[in-house]
Amino acid sequence: MLRELPSQTAGPYVHIGLLPAVAGIPFEPERDWGTMVGPGVRGERIRIEGTVFDGVGAPVKDAVLELWQPDAAGRFPGHDPGADPAFKGFGRVAADLSTGLFAFETVKPGRVPYPDGRWQAPHATLLIFARGINIHLHTRIYFEDEAAANAEDPVLALIEQPERRRTLLARRELRDGRVVYRFDVKIQGPEETVFFDV
């Protein structure tokens, strides 16, 4: 049996490889990795935005984040028949180099089953890469206005302290008539975000 390669930090210049335009390189000027929706996308269009904070509360301005989620009906593009062709499922963005704010343009995800057949609450998976992060951080974004679904979610139930489940809830707000979910990540501290080992 072989073993997978060990991880190493993505480093401070991760943008060159994953989002060249952010580094100032015109490798693929036409590409927008942060907009996961196309014309006619089905479901509720949302923006997910937030900031990753380090252990002293400073924004992680050099992070790159990846999002993977099903479409509004709970189908994964490329995997499930009938998945919305106007939805990519995958997004990749950089934190703003001067403020640390990140944002994805996506849809509210549908529910997908847990292996035992129960339903999971709507969620998106978020991966975080940055200098100082030796192996990427893996978390989930749930939605605070899905209280009933969240209460029966088998993954949230794995978190021993109910108080910590709150760290995975994105807060809904309306801004100029658009739905924005705020999701901040705290790598350490009293509000440390729940990270998963899968």
Next chain:
Amino acid sequence: MMDNAPRAFRPRDRAWHPPAHFPDYKTSVYRSPRLPLVSLTATRSELTGPIFGHSTIRATDNDLLVNGRVDGDPIGPRMILFGRVLDEEGRPVPNVLIEIWQANAAGRYRHVNDSYLAPLDPNFWGVGRTLSEPDGSYRFRTIRPGPYPWRNRVNDWRPAHIHISLWGAALCQRLITQIYFEGDPLLPLCPIYNSIPDPAARERLVARLDMGESLPHDTLAWRFDIVLRGPRQTFFENRPEGA
């Protein structure tokens, strides 16, 4: 459209990977979780992942000698980086999105945040991308990157390295790591390389000179084989991943 996603993966051996908190790499101290990770049996959210087709890739994307060219060849030792992508069962993994980035031959990155005094190369971007072939093979042409100093301890230098990002078939195979070069005297001094606890694991990140693939009077070749997490055999039909 068929769902080819595997149904289960071997657990990730966290002791094989660097710990999140590794004080010799100072930034990791405040960018590492303090609480235990919550262990999760993979669901469809982790067993699926984005599918990158050939439309993602253009012809010169894996040729760093050419893709950033303005008015001449980039400066530095020309090199071929090649190898195969396998899973933990030794099966080739096709259609893996492989993205690389690196400093130029002088150790300088083309990045708004790199202020090292070494010169930029006007003909070199240091970014490349490819998909693994049906037999798992991949290939890049580039120049050998230079070492460079970094702000950690007073006199820390990174050994020459190429960053590599891998997207296999499933989110739980996601991996970013770094490729080093056989014989580099800076390797034993590097806290990032040494953040990997097991010397056998560290060795896996070292590319080997391969004279058989080297082109006489043209380019030296370095072999680097990639292994991604494997599906758990008992739950997985006997066919190559992605087939």
